[in-house]
Structures are given as C-alpha cells and as structure tokens.
Amino acid sequence: MRLLSPSRLLLILACSLFPLALLALMMGPVFISPMSLLHAALDHSGFSGSGASSQDGLILYSIRLPRVLLAGLVGVCLAVCGTAMQGLFRNPLADPSLIGVSSGASAGASLMIVMGGGALLQGGQFAGLSVVALGAFAGGFLAVIVVYRLATSSSGTSVATMLLAGIAISALAGAFNSLLAFVADDEMLRRISLWQMGSLDAANWPRVGIATFAVVIVMLVLPRQGAALNAFLLGESEARHLGIAVDVVKRRLILMTAMAIGVSVAVAGTISFVGLVVPHIIRLLIGPDHRYLIPASALAGAMLLIVADAFARVVVAPAELPAGILTALLGAPFFLSLLLQRRRTGAH
C-alpha cells in the first residue's frame, strides 16, 4: 500500500521548500538572525529607505542567496534527470551518470585545468562560468551525444546498447581523466580532485541565471513525458502499442538530461546520489506514476541539496565541506538501507 497520496506529498514538499530555504539562508559561518534576514530583505527591496546595506545584507545578497538558489536549482536538475533515466532504463537503480555525462564532464574539466594552467584559470571567464566549467559542460554533453549515436541505428535507439556504450565511454573518459591527473602538477591535481568532489562554493548570480535557464527548459519538457515514461515501464514494444512515439521520447529524455546535468556539473561539479536516491524515495512514498514522480522529485531534490549544502557550510566552520562529499556520505548508507529493506520484504 502507498504511504501518501501524490497530491498530499506535493503539497507537503511545496510548503516546506520555502521555510527550508529561509533556514538555509541563516546558516553558515556567520549566523544571520531571522530579524536581520527581514531587515536585509526590506533594505534590498527599498522599503526601509535607509539605503545603506548592512554587512548581513551583503553576505545574504552576494553569497548566501545565490548559493541557496543554486543548490535548489542543481538539486532539481539532478533529481528530475535521475527520474527520467530510471524510467528510460526501466531500472530504479539507474542514474544520469550511466550515459556518461558525469565522467565526460570530469574529463572536460580536468583537461581545462591541465591545459589552461595559470592564465586561463585566473582571467578566463565567460558569462560567469570559468573555462573549467565550460570544459565540464562540453565534456559531459559530448559524452552523451557519443553514447546516444553509438546506440542509435536505422531501427531506433537501443537502451541496452546505450547502457553498454555509457559504461565504455565512462571508462574511456575515466582513463583520460587519470592520464590528465598523471601529467598534472600538484596545484592542478588539487584543483582536479576538489572539482570532482562537487561544491556550490563558486555560486554567483550569473551561475544562478544559467541554472535557472536549464531548470525552466527541463521543467517545461520532462513533466509532459510523464504518461510516456509510465508506458515505458511496460517495455518499449508495449509503449509503442500504447501510442507512444518511443524514439522521439527517448531523444527528448537524453537531450534534456545531457543539457541539465551538463549545466549542473558545470556550475557545481559532480554531486552524486541525489539523482539516484531522490526518485527512489519518492517512489517508495507515492508509487511510480511519473506524472507525480517528476514534480515531487524536483521539489525533493531541491530540498535535499539545499539542506546538504547548508550542513556543508556549518559542520567544519569556518572551513566548509564540498556538498558532493556530504550527499555521498548521507546518500550511500541510506541507499544501502533501502536495498536491504527491499531484500527483506521482496518488494521494490
């Protein structure tokens, strides 16, 4: 039996997202009280008339707020694309990294770090993205396109081939990445490994803008594929017999995932487990109907990453942990407990 009705879960998630985000705004090396949060908000919107920005206001506006927003947006991308991939592969253990996007992005970023050296890294900015971030986006997108092309023939796209091609391309990108790490000097090596841990500390307004763009497109396209994804779970032939244009839907899902995960990796590095765990938990609560699973995962993904990033800022304050380490640290044991529970009950 289901634990919650889909509409109730959506309501709960929607109602708790905003308070959680407010809480995350207060948390950090400098604690910001609810009152100064209110003051800063009034200052910024020009209601109080004092004009002078307080220090809290400055922290909020130029550091905390873009960071919380970016965490939420990246969380949406990861969770929604995870849902789409699990539906496409008919496997609740699937993840966007299956189609090579994460390892491709890592290789792209490493290449930029090693090739770019000092000059590019200091000065090379484009629309608020560093050259490294652009390299990550290009690498991730390229890897997915190669995987998709390898799996597509005149008779359509084979999901099984895509899985295998994804493994192969990931291995290739991983080897390339190791090669780059091998030739890199100590400073580059540190950058490479930090980048791969995934963190939101480079959040700024241009990055928020880019991530918003990605989220808007993904949320315009993917929720409409809900019925098609449900039919996919029966198998591709059955989906076709139910009137779904299977290859069109597949191409859409792959493109959206490549774009959204590419962007999120570019702005925040590789953050693991959100794409895997969030749809899984939501499915446990409301069942596998993608018409609700996609919006609910979007909200839950945003919440999870906002919370994880808030903790990343305070656990070892004044230093901070990369959020990617935290999601993996929390996500892996949680996921294992789900697996064990599933083995015990025989249910999914």
Added chain:
Amino acid sequence: MSLSAQNLSLTLSHTPLLEGVNLDVRPGSITTILGPNGAGKTSLLRVLVGELTPDVGSVSLNGKLLKSWSPLQRAKTLAVLPQHSLLDFPFTAAEVVMLGRTPHDTGAARDREIVQHALLSVDGDYLAGRIYTQLSGGEKQRVHLARVLAQIWEPTAEGERYLVLDEPTSSFDLAHQKLTLEIVRNLAGKGVGILMVIHDLNLAARCSDTMFLMQCGRMVISGTPHEVLQRETISRVFQVEASIGVHPHSGTPLVIT
C-alpha cells in the same frame, strides 16, 4: 476492413522465419495461429503488430498500410497482449490497467470507470489496490489482459478494433482459461477482431472461427477447426499420433494424443 497480411516473408540473419504468409483477421471473428515450436507464430504476430518489418509483403490495418498509421491512431484500434511483461515497478493493478487508456483522451472519470469494468471482467476487481509486483504470475497476466481490454474498450472513430494475444492462457488455471475464452468471444460479439497464438489445440478448437496452422515459417492449412484439425495434418505437423473426437458439449473437434 480487416487486419491483413499479404505475402509476408521475413529473414533474420540468414534464417528464413516467414515465407509467403497470407492472413486475414476480420472484425467480429476469432482467428488463431497454431503450430509447433519455431513455426514462426510469434514472428508472424510481431510483423502483424509492426514490431518487425517484413522483407517482402505488407500488413494493412482497416485498409491502410500499417506503417502509415500514426502510433497514437493505431493504438486506439489495435491492442497487443504480449506473452510476458517486463514491468517491474510497484504500480497498483488499477494503475497498470489505466496505462491502457494512455492513447485516449476520454477524461479521468470515464477512464476510471473503464478500468474498474475491465478489472471486473477478468475477475480481478479485488486486485485493484494491490501492488502489481507482488501478484502471482496468473494474476499479473490477468491485469495485463484487463489493460488491453481497457485500451479497446469503446468503439473509436479510427475504425474497427483488433486485439492480438500471444498465448493468453499459458499461465492461467482452468477456470481462468475458460474465462479468457469467454471474454474474447464476448469481444468478438461486439465487433472486435481477435487474433491469438495458442498452444492448446483443444482450447483453440473451442473458440476459433478460423484457424491457421503453421510449420517452418509457412502456412500449412487454414479453415474452420473441423477442416484444420485432421489426424493426418496433426501427425505431419506436430509429429504425434492423435485421434480426433468430438467435444460432447460444443461439438468442436477434440484432439486426443
């Protein structure tokens, strides 16, 4: 108006699977395909529903080439029940049946009504809220039967409806085998064209209007059960000696091996 195949030939990696096969499924009648393992029954079915493209010949649905139908239009007139389902996600049984309404836009209320009736007709109304992955094999198959029934529940503007079933009774007990045949007979009575692959010759004899007997990718004989189920034909095609009796109630041929 019919679902018909003209002169189909299909070769996959140098193995001929179908050679010069003709078949016609008329609305309101039950057509069955019989034959030993490897005779090409499933290949024929897959060509007929558009999963495989024949090398030679063509398939037409209601007078129009099958491949020129849009997926959505085709789904409104042609439903397919596979032998096995890959579904491995915890939908409720009612949600699985609801998937059959995917191609239609009749509205949620009407769809729920149809789902309920479809489940009831397969003796599965008690399954509605149960989780699909926890059902027995026979129950799962009944849920899928209800799903394809829901898909072609009402007449559509796209033309006559057809239901294609691959061994629908293989995982059923006797009572549900009988129920399936009744459902199919009932549907045919409403003008739906039925095509079934079936292994049990006696079940086939009970329900078929027309039988097609296949061997090694070719059509051996077609006709009424009495015409097809002859002693010599059966021993030639299935390599077993059989006597043919008459069913005491229905009067259809009874194959005793």
